[in-house]
Amino acid sequence: LNTFKPGSRLPSDDVRHVAVIGLGLIGGSLAHALARANVNVVAHDTDPATRERAAEVPGLSVAGDVAGAAAGADLVVVAVPLPAVADVLAGLDGYRGLLTDVVSVKAEMRALVSAGPATGTYVGAHPMAGSDRSGFDAADPDLLVGCPWVLCLEEDTALPAWCAVARLLTGALGARVVPATAAEHDAAVARISHLPHVLAAALAEAAGSGDASALARTLAAGSFRDGTRVAGTRPDLVAAMCGGNAAALVPALEEAIAHLSEAKDLLTGPDPIPALTGWLRAGYEVRARWPAAAGEPYEVPIEPDALLALGRRGGWVTAVSPTDDTATAVEPDPR
């Protein structure tokens, strides 16, 4: 799926000048990637040492504060962890352009924007890419190329703003733009991003406790390595995204706990091997069919209902027409 060639398509005509606020892994990777796509990028980070290193990246300008970065921007991207968002929004007071973000929790982010000062036309977003590394030094312009990128569509979202951001992301980064409401996004990522982080931490801790823990860690191989990879992410970053999405994560976690308790009961029951075989099948079927192949591209109208229905079927937008009338859509092949 990821066949986009960086630089092969012109970025959006609406968005020529982007401010990226926050130069961690995602903000740093985005700033790099947009600069490489010949978008004018001005970046800001609260850390002076990070600003110094960012200033050395070709095509990247650096501003000493949020307002300075936003001055003259067509689009401001908020790329700080959730607990730091309110301060950034305060610094954007009076900004009148497009506003988006990369924060992994969308309902909470939307509430912060609504409650904050007037800061332009907001379209919530979340690129589905990451790494167990963090910070600007781990930034990589290829990290975000071709990734699924949720672009929130609510009743009050301005469609021209949605189209402008979608055109930039598809054009400059080859993103697969997935239309979804904030609530739909939060329910989905609770299951495929936040729950994996919580389970990985529990699994890593299990190898550190018990009577045979030094032996266990020496015997640990591929299943432990992959199952715990994201447990190596900074705990405060994981807690910010999981805690910020607690309303959606808690039911998913309760479901997983109930499912694991069922496995425990089967293991202590009369015929554990056939019983557990049946229990394992549901997860096996999901994993064996993932990732799904992509179907043939087709056109959908730029209308909220049609776009949200596309997102609910697991589909995405690969391009927006110059007139904002239609989008090129792809969805998983049902075969």
Add this chain to the structure above:
Amino acid sequence: LNTFKPGSRLPSDDVRHVAVIGLGLIGGSLAHALARANVNVVAHDTDPATRERAAEVPGLSVAGDVAGAAAGADLVVVAVPLPAVADVLAGLDGYRGLLTDVVSVKAEMRALVSAGPATGTYVGAHPMAGSDRSGFDAADPDLLVGCPWVLCLEEDTALPAWCAVARLLTGALGARVVPATAAEHDAAVARISHLPHVLAAALAEAAGSGDASALARTLAAGSFRDGTRVAGTRPDLVAAMCGGNAAALVPALEEAIAHLSEAKDLLTGPDPIPALTGWLRAGYEVRARWPAAAGEPYEVPIEPDALLALGRRGGWVTAVSPTDDTATAVEPDPR
């Protein structure tokens, strides 16, 4: 750590002729690797098509039944899933050489050998390597090179037999031979291999349920991919290893469920982000220190207490002296 060059060391003098019973992923990989190390290998599998494909591998002979494969062997390796072991042991009735296995559950395997017909001098074993693929077509002679390989040491284990198998595994495959009792092995693998399989299945199923499951699967990225990788393993194989080790897996699973319930309580509590940060730290510390660096090699006496203490410290044997007096040992560097 994995710097062993296949063919760089002579295989064991005691073991020149090996029978491998069962040509799945592990048995097939072992047969390939031993043949490449110039050991005489005769293999058997119950599936005629698998036997035909195995006969095409250079250096590999194939026998039509278990007894035929074992005839003239110095060492027989049982490489079938636990439910098929009893039939293989019945076919080895009267065999008098060395016997080992690669079954992932050691107490149950030991009980089967004790209860079965007399079948040579048994040393239980388990190589810590795998893949989400299975079967002879997925076999790879490099899969087992340099991997941790538990070699069980019980009160009734014959030390010369233990040394002969250890010499073959270190010499022909560069294995890191880890001495442990069956009970210690089973407790350790419950945490680092069986629990990961159960958690991966629960995680994969979570992405297949809920209102937004098509959207969730499209948004699923690296944390889902790695966290669910082993959920793609055949359910009957996973159930055989987990169900065969239920006595050790159940307490590990109960501990993980309790730990996850604690996370759920923190997420519904008054201050979820700092509370969850603290909860995540234990797993983070384990993962950040894994895998440990290896210390300098040293000599240990071939004595059960010394070898088992080495295993409990997370150490392993890289070579056995020709006289069976000492072993070269390595353990994790505490720094």
